[in-house]
Amino acid sequence: MKVALLADTDGRWKWAARLAARLAAEPEILGYQLWTHELPSHRQLLEAGVRPEQVRQLTPSGLLEALATDLPDILVVAAPGGGCQAVLQLLAAARLEPRPLVLTGYVGVVYENPVDGLLLRAGSDLIGVNSPADLEQFAGVLTSVGARPESLVRTQLPFLEDPAPRTPSGRFAVTFAGQPGVPTSRAERQHLVQRLADHARRHPERDVLVKLRNVPGELATHPEPYPYDELIRGLGSQRPANLKVIGGLMSRALSRTDLLVTVSSMAAVEAIHAGVAAAVLTDFGIRESLGNTYFLGSGLLAGFDELDRGLVPTVNLDWARQRGVRELHDDLPGRVVQALAEPRGELVPFYNLTNASGLLPRLLAGYGVGPDGRPLPARTTSVLRKAVRSGARGVYRHGTTVIGPALRRLAAL
Incomplete structure (x- = not known):
C-alpha cells in the first residue's frame, strides 16, 4: 500500500x-x-x-x-x-x-x-x-x-500505545509536561517555574522533572516564547537540586513518572492511558483558551496548593472511556x-x-x-504576502529561540 x-x-x-x-x-x-x-x-x-x-x-x-x-x-x-x-x-x-x-x-x-x-x-x-x-x-x-x-x-x-515498561528510580517523580503555547506570557510561565521550584523544596524526597517539548532552536507546531529551560536557569542558586530538565519522548518520561502535571497537554491523556496519575492545573482558571476545559469531569483538575499538600488525583473512568482513553x-x-x-x-x-x-x-x-x-501563480500578491508572513515567522522564531536567550544571558552577567 x-x-x-x-x-x-x-x-x-x-x-x-x-x-x-x-x-x-x-x-x-x-x-x-x-x-x-x-x-x-x-x-x-x-x-x-x-x-x-x-x-x-x-x-x-x-x-x-x-x-x-x-x-x-x-x-x-x-x-x-x-x-x-x-x-x-x-x-x-x-x-x-x-x-x-x-x-x-x-x-x-x-x-x-x-x-x-x-x-x-x-x-x-x-x-x-x-x-x-x-x-x-x-x-x-x-x-x-x-x-x-x-x-x-x-x-x-x-x-x-502500549505503555513502556516502568523504570522507577526509587524516588517519587513529578513530571511537568510543558507546552509551547499555553500559557503564553512570561509572567504566567515564570509562575509555573516558581511553583515547581517551591514544590521541589517542599518535597526534597521527590524529583521534579520539567519535560521540554522540543530541542531549543527547533521549529514546532507552536513557537515557544519563553522556554522553560531558560526560566529555570534564571533561578540561579535558588534552583533546588531536585528540579531537573529532561527531553526525549513522552513515553520514556512517563515510564519513570508517578505524577504527571500539566496545564492542558495531551501528555495527561497519555498518562491516563499508561496508568500514571495526572493533574491538570487550574492556577490560571478553567478556560477554553487554556484547553483545560476538556478535562471537566475527569477528576484531574487541581491547583498547585493541593499538589503541594500531597494530592494525587484519580481519573474518572467513565469520563476516560467516553474520550477513548484506556481503550484502543x-x-x-x-x-x-x-x-x-x-x-x-x-x-x-x-x-x-x-x-x-x-x-x-x-x-x-x-x-x-x-x-x-x-x-x-507564484507572483500573485496573496502568495507574496504569505511568503512575507512565513519570513516574519522565521524571524520571530529566530528571535525567541536564539537572539532573545542570548540577550537574556548577557543581561544576567
Missing part, C-alpha cells in the same frame, strides 16, 4: 506516520511538506518515524503534479482545518482520475472550535474521530448541515480497506462559493490556492 503523508509540523508528521503504520504492515511512504511551513529538523522527522529523504516540500501545483505522477492509494492530510480545506478544494478542482483516497483527522483532543474544524474537513472521504463523545457530536453537526456523517470513522487517540478502539484500518475497494467519485467539499463566498477566497489565498480551487 502506498500512502502519501501531507503534513506541516513535527506533531502532525508524527500523527500521520503512526496512522500510516496502522493502515498497513509496511506501507510505502511518500512525504509531502505543506508549502506554508518550513521543514521540521531531521531529528524531529526521525522521531516521528519519517526518513528525512522521503520528504519533499511542494507548492500547490507541485502537489498535484506529484500525485498525478506517482499516485498513492491514500493521501493523509495532517494539517489544521484551513490546510485541509485548501487541499480539498485543490483536489476537487483538479479532478484527478484516478485519485487517492483522502483521509483527514485530528492530531489530539478537540477542545475548541469543533464545528469550525469539522466543516473545513467535511468532504474528505474519511475523517478519523478520536472518541465516542466526538463521534456523537460530529455526526450531529454534519447531519444538521446536510453533509455526510458516513465519512466519520471512530479511531484511537493518537500517540496512545480503531475502526479506521477496516474502513480504509473497504473504501479502497469501492469506486470513488469526485471530491465535494462542504464549503463552496455558494455557501461560503466570504470565507473561501481569503482562506484559500493564504495557502496559494484561488477561489476556484486552482493554484495561484
Whole structure:
C-alpha cells in the first residue's frame, strides 16, 4: 500500500506516520511538506518515524503534479482545518482520475472550535474521530448541515500505545509536561517555574522533572516564547537540586513518572492511558483558551496548593472511556480497506462559493490556492504576502529561540 503523508509540523508528521503504520504492515511512504511551513529538523522527522529523504516540500501545483505522477492509494492530510480545506478544494478542482483516497483527522483532543474544524474537513472521504463523545457530536453537526456523517470513522487517540515498561528510580517523580503555547506570557510561565521550584523544596524526597517539548532552536507546531529551560536557569542558586530538565519522548518520561502535571497537554491523556496519575492545573482558571476545559469531569483538575499538600488525583473512568482513553478502539484500518475497494467519485467539499463566498477566497489565498480551487501563480500578491508572513515567522522564531536567550544571558552577567 502506498500512502502519501501531507503534513506541516513535527506533531502532525508524527500523527500521520503512526496512522500510516496502522493502515498497513509496511506501507510505502511518500512525504509531502505543506508549502506554508518550513521543514521540521531531521531529528524531529526521525522521531516521528519519517526518513528525512522521503520528504519533499511542494507548492500547490507541485502537489498535484506529484500525485498525478506517482499516485498513492491514500493521501493523509495532517494539517489544521484551513490546510485541509485548501487541499480539498485543490483536489476537487483538479479532478484527478484516478485519485487517492483522502483521509483527514485530528492530531489530539478537540477542545475548541469543533464545528469550525469539522466543516473545513467535511468532504474528505474519511475523517478519523478520536472518541465516542466526538463521534456523537460530529455526526450531529454534519447531519444538521446536510453533509455526510458516513465519512466519520471512530479511531484511537493518537500517540496512545502500549505503555513502556516502568523504570522507577526509587524516588517519587513529578513530571511537568510543558507546552509551547499555553500559557503564553512570561509572567504566567515564570509562575509555573516558581511553583515547581517551591514544590521541589517542599518535597526534597521527590524529583521534579520539567519535560521540554522540543530541542531549543527547533521549529514546532507552536513557537515557544519563553522556554522553560531558560526560566529555570534564571533561578540561579535558588534552583533546588531536585528540579531537573529532561527531553526525549513522552513515553520514556512517563515510564519513570508517578505524577504527571500539566496545564492542558495531551501528555495527561497519555498518562491516563499508561496508568500514571495526572493533574491538570487550574492556577490560571478553567478556560477554553487554556484547553483545560476538556478535562471537566475527569477528576484531574487541581491547583498547585493541593499538589503541594500531597494530592494525587484519580481519573474518572467513565469520563476516560467516553474520550477513548484506556481503550484502543480503531475502526479506521477496516474502513480504509473497504473504501479502497469501492469506486470513488469526485471530491465535494462542504464549503463552496455558494455557501461560503466570504470565507473561501481569503482562506484559500493564504495557502496559494484561488477561489476556484486552482493554484495561484507564484507572483500573485496573496502568495507574496504569505511568503512575507512565513519570513516574519522565521524571524520571530529566530528571535525567541536564539537572539532573545542570548540577550537574556548577557543581561544576567
